[in-house]
Amino acid sequence: MKRFLSVLMVIALLVANVPPVTVNAVAEGEVYRELREITVKTPPHKTEYMMGEELDTTGLVLTAHYSDGSTEDITEGFETEWFDSWMSGPRSVNVYYEGMMTSFEATVVAPMELIVKTLPEKLTYYRDEALDTKGMVLTVVYSNGTTKDIMDGFYIDYFESYSPGIKTVNVSYEGMTTYFEVTVINGGIFGDNLTWVLDEGTGVLTISGNGSMGEYNNPWLSWTYSIHSVVIENGVTNIGAHAFENCSNLTQISIPGSVTSIGSYAFNGCNSLSRIDLPNGVLNIDSGAFAYCGISEIEIPDSVTYIGDEAFRSCHNLTQIVLPKDLTSIGWYTFSDCQNLGSVTIPASVTSIGDSAFYDCGSLSTVY
Numbered sequence: 001m002k003r004f005l006s007v008l009m010v011i012a013l014l015v016a017n018v019p020p021v022t023v024n025a026v027a028e029g030e031v032y033r034e035l036r037e038i039t040v041k042t043p044p045h046k047t048e049y050m051m052g053e054e055l056d057t058t059g060l061v062l063t064a065h066y067s068d069g070s071t072e073d074i075t076e077g078f079e080t081e082w083f084d085s086w087m088s089g090p091r092s093v094n095v096y097y098e099g100m101m102t103s104f105e106a107t108v109v110a111p112m113e114l115i116v117k118t119l120p121e122k123l124t125y126y127r128d129e130a131l132d133t134k135g136m137v138l139t140v141v142y143s144n145g146t147t148k149d150i151m152d153g154f155y156i157d158y159f160e161s162y163s164p165g166i167k168t169v170n171v172s173y174e175g176m177t178t179y180f181e182v183t184v185i186n187g188g189i190f191g192d193n194l195t196w197v198l199d200e201g202t203g204v205l206t207i208s209g210n211g212s213m214g215e216y217n218n219p220w221l222s223w224t225y226s227i228h229s230v231v232i233e234n235g236v237t238n239i240g241a242h243a244f245e246n247c248s249n250l251t252q253i254s255i256p257g258s259v260t261s262i263g264s265y266a267f268n269g270c271n272s273l274s275r276i277d278l279p280n281g282v283l284n285i286d287s288g289a290f291a292y293c294g295i296s297e298i299e300i301p302d303s304v305t306y307i308g309d310e311a312f313r314s315c316h317n318l319t320q321i322v323l324p325k326d327l328t329s330i331g332w333y334t335f336s337d338c339q340n341l342g343s344v345t346i347p348a349s350v351t352s353i354g355d356s357a358f359y360d361c362g363s364l365s366t367v368y
Contacts, residue, residue: 018121034067038100041073046236047106048144051174055083055093060104064095082127082146084108109211114176117149126188131159137182138173164200188218194236203228203249213240215263225249234258237268241286248272257281262289264308270294274317278304286330287309304338309333311353316340319363323347330357339363 002136045059050099058218064075072175078097088110094102121135130222138150157170164186170179187197192211198204198220207213217240220227227247232239234256241263250270257279264286267273271294278285280301287308289299296317300307304324309331320343323330327347332354335341341361345368358364 008035032068033070035100036067037065038074038095038097038102039065040095041102043104044106047104049085049106049108050142051086051088051108051110053081053085053108054086055085055106058146060095062095062102064097064118065099079274090270094320100338107144109144109146110143111140111174111176112143112172113142114173114178115139116178116180119180120182123183125161125166125182125184126197127161127184127186128188129161129184131161131182133328134173138171138178140173140176164272186223188219190214190217191240192237196220198223198226200226204231205229206231206233208233209238210235210237212236213243213263215241218243218245228252232259237261239263241265245269253277255282260284262286264288265291269295284308287311288313290315302326305332307334310336313337319343321345323350325349328352330354332356333359336360342366344368 002112016230030172039062040241041063042059042061045093046056057080063077064072064074074097078095081094083093085108088108091106091108093106094101094103115138117139118135118137120133122132133156138154139148141282142149154171154173159169160167161184164184167182167184168179169182170177185197186200187195189195191213194207194209194211194213196219198205203226224247228249228251230244230250230253232255235258236259238261239259243263243266245265246269248271253276255275255278259279260281262282265288268288268291271292272282272292274296276295276298278299278301280303282301282304284306285304285308288310289308291310291313293315294317295315296319298321300323302324305326305329307330310333311331312335313333314346316339318338318341321341322345323349326349328349329352330350334354334357336356338361340363342363343366344364
């Protein structure tokens with residue numbers, strides 16, 4: 001009996017240590033099947049990526065293969081591993097579904113070259129003008145040979161337009177750089193939308209446009225000693241105050257018929273300027289306009305009705321002058337210190353002569 005009880009106890013212990021067995025229920029008429037494999041039936045619509053783009057599995061269809069030989073299309077419920085799109089080249093993208101794995105191929109293309117396809121519309125600038133890239137088109141060439149045109153989203157390096165010359169403008173996009181060149185000329189916009197350009201090679205200052213220079217407006221001041229000749233084109237209506245003051249190397253100037261007034265001290269100190277031809281149409285010559293100027297002769301047109309104080313003061317080379325027929329007054333010190341002035345013609349219309357108008361004109365011998 002004791003031996004029998006011992007056997008029963010051993011059997012009981014063995015039964016207690018056996019794990020429970022789970023039996024999958026299979027509905028009547030169904031056959032139990034097990035997933036054996038997954039394959040890619042249809043790859044995603046998008047298999048080519050730019051650097052940095054996220055994976056897009058839209059359109060991906062998997063096929064699940066079961067132990068009973070059946071298959072099933074899978075369009076959702078799968079997962080993909082992390083997709084590294086920061087390095088160019090082909091990639092195998094692993095896809096997981098219910099413990100099984102398959103993969104499809106994707107390619108990351110990288111930009112390889114940046115080219116200026118179309119230059120900007122504006123390639124010539126005045127000093128201190130801001131860069132304008134309107135019209136510029138860039139082309140990006142990718143590692144797979146494809147290209148893409150770019151019209152915005154690029155980066156321009158600092159553009160220096162203070163000094164004249166040919167400037168290289170660097171353009172960057174997606175880590176690549178290209179360039180184009182522009183020309184900065186020594187000039188600018190001033191007055192009533194006038195422009196000025198100084199050719200430092202020849203020393204010719206050209207002023208063009210329509211309107212007034214304004215007063216005390218000489219943006220070429222830093223190049224005073226570089227100016228040898230001035231061309232004022234038709235349309236400019238005045239020569240502003242102090243416009244060419246102390247341009248000591250100025251030897252010639254062209255003044256158009258559109259100019260009606262010469263501002264105060266406009267040519268003061270231009271001691272290399274020996275001759276000026278004023279066009280008929282100039283009405284006013286303001287104070288000190290030609291003071292300390294090197295002119296030896298000047299023809300004042302009859303259109304001039306006003307000559308300001310000191311207008312020709314200390315013009316040591318001036319030998320004779322004929323005043324316009326409708327002039328009514330000669331101002332203070334107008335011809336003072338014109339040491340070589342020998343002859344002056346004063347019209348009958350003049351009714352007043354200012355103090356010291358001919359002071360220290362030691363050579364003056366004839367007044368008509």
